[in-house]
Amino acid sequence: MSEVVAIIPARGGSKGIPRKNLQRVGGVPLVARAVEAARRCPAVDRVVVTTDDVDIAAVAAEWGAEVVERPADLAGDLASSESALVHALETLEARKVDAGVLVFLQATSPFIDVDALTAAVQLVRSRRRDSVFSAVETYGFLWEKGIGSAAEPVNHEIDVRPRRQDREPHYLETGAFYVMRAAGFRAANHRFFGSVGIAEVAPRTAIEIDTLDELELARALAPLVDRDAFGARAGSIPVDAVVTDFDGVHTDDTVHVDQNGVESVTVSRSDGMGVGMLRAAGIPFLILSTEANPVVAARARKLGVDVRQAAADKAAVLREWAGERGIPLSRIAYLGNDVNDLGCLEIVGWPVAVPDAHPLVLSTARVVLDHSGGAGAVRDLAERVLNGRDAVVATSHTSAHPTAPLEAS
Template sequence: MRTHSGPHDPAGPDGRAVCVIPARGGSKGLPGKNLAKVGGVPLIVRTVRAARAAQTVGAVLVSTDDRAIAEAARAAGARVVDRPDELSGDTASSESAVLHAIATLPAPPEATVLLQCTSPFLDPADLDAAITRVLDGTADTVFAALACHEFQWAEGPDGLAGVGHSAAFRPRRQDRAAHYRETGAFYVMRTTGLLEHGHRFFGRIAAQPVPRAHAVEIDSVEDLAVARALAPLSGITEPLDVDAVVTDFDGVHTDDRAGVGQDGGETVTVSREDGMGVSLLRKAGVPLLILSTETNPVVAARAAKLRVPVLHGIADKAAALDRWLRDEGLDPARVAYVGNDVNDLGCLALVGWPVAVPDAHPDVIAAARLVLTRPGGAGAVREICDLVVAQRTNRASHTKTSQSED
């Protein structure tokens, strides 16, 4: 897995490449597509974050005619370019939006990148590789592509005919040259050529191969469902940089099972290593809250053992979480919530980091920005704590290094 980070100034081209993300509000095939969530994050936000994480990118511009998309893009760190009506219709090309956006810059960048929100698994490393090939003169246009070896056929005057192969001869996969399918994720163009030709393909054209897992493109409800199912397996990771962690109890601190004694009393099983994780989180200065609908005294007992606050016997968890966030003065975007079942969906929607345990309900998995590898009651709490502490330590180390260099 590769983790990327690299904040950039969205106000201007402080690098040699500028990304433009066309994201109009209208979509007949999948209404609201650009704000649809994959891995708990709207597509427009996923795309902006990936672009900003690329080391070769200066500015990230979002061209849109939609207020909600504009607000989400700004919050993610992009600069918004108001897209005029004549460039917002069904027949308007992506190139027209890109050319309009770069015309708002003080000067054209060396490379212009067209990014599309419909490719949710954009790896900043692949984007950097493609941009570098344009900047170093290797190519004039580089596009994200999936290398394929499938036999293809096309209709001809006498019926189907093989494309790139003879119907009478079927060479082995290893004996056939690959062909490439555009994934639609990105197109990197030398800006002088884009301005001259007015479209994305010109000069020397090259493909930037991407993994099959990252080649998903969303054009339909079915595509969206597939992307949501694949999100936990995409291999695209982000640093878990949060100011607080909130967890459900049953299914997160426990394995969601209970033992019942002859007197009717219930017992649950927890992981001792979760206690160490919570202790390390507390030492890092990150508060943790347990929030549960469960009324069993075992919830309060476990919270007391961990020395963390608890709200349990709560009917409306989302309302309780919202009050706690406001009382604590926390930015919801910088809070993680870990859940496992449908009664956690309201809380997951409130925070910037919705997190699921691996055996969570499918709707919770679909809503999660991060799916843990360890189940509830078997180290899930330790895992989330370790991820948060590791990011805190990494950030502190970078800050110390930067200060020493100054």
């Protein structure tokens, strides 16, 4: 029985955005987002990432993709996507994989419409189309620069301006996915052949990242678009350890100072209960603070958890703490609120923010909590982590497919 194989080309080099395929949108690396979209598509049997980069390969494998090592001569700036796809298909054939339908996904499209992808696969499997691509409907009047850069109409008459409802739409290719018969693709050596179909996708998903501006736009859109994908799992965070900042997380980011200069803060008993629940479940917990303050150490002792203070390089301390315990960074949730937390948020599998966090922290987070710092944020995170652990156990008992793992550091 032939398989529907999704292949994601993801080379390590990129001139416009360094390490582009590992850049995060919604707290998740772009290549991981593509793997996750393919895994959520019920019509896809196998997910493969072809890459020349060891870091990308590690992320792909941890998210559940099979990896094909891409030769250097097929990973340069001039190498075509088609050449990478052909090589991957040949490699899979040597592994005794019979690819009947090829799904070509691009990691630079962070918001892949899984429903539209599923419908596209069905069109090809049923032989109604040989090749199908993602596109958005457009009624725009298109122009091009002609002789002397003078504007010339492309899809309309210059002296006719019909209303939208009186015009036929055109379709703009988004680049998110292409689905095709594998044998036909190998024969044509091109993604468009035979009877070509269009899979319409929602306009808000139609962004392809080639520039830093497009990357920032995707990050701004992620909280809205991901509500139907990554955000649907926001109620559970499956990790093996929790690390938090202190000020603005365990507290409301204010300090009370008496006439003698002694500082005090207000914390939540609910947060303390949440930490206790994590400890009872055997989940390691670390409070990581830039400052050295007796109140932080006192709170850590009260909670019975690890604490590291005076951490000028919080990310380095986090790496050291995780390494000592043999916990992959991809299996850690880090909760922060300000710019000194960005280094940690960018290396863990689950970057989490309080709702009143700095805008840069909010744009980096994979999950934004419902409760503010000092008002139940830590309890909120604890419950999601415990829900994630319960969900993994339930999934292992009810499904042959494992829960999508988290990204590598």
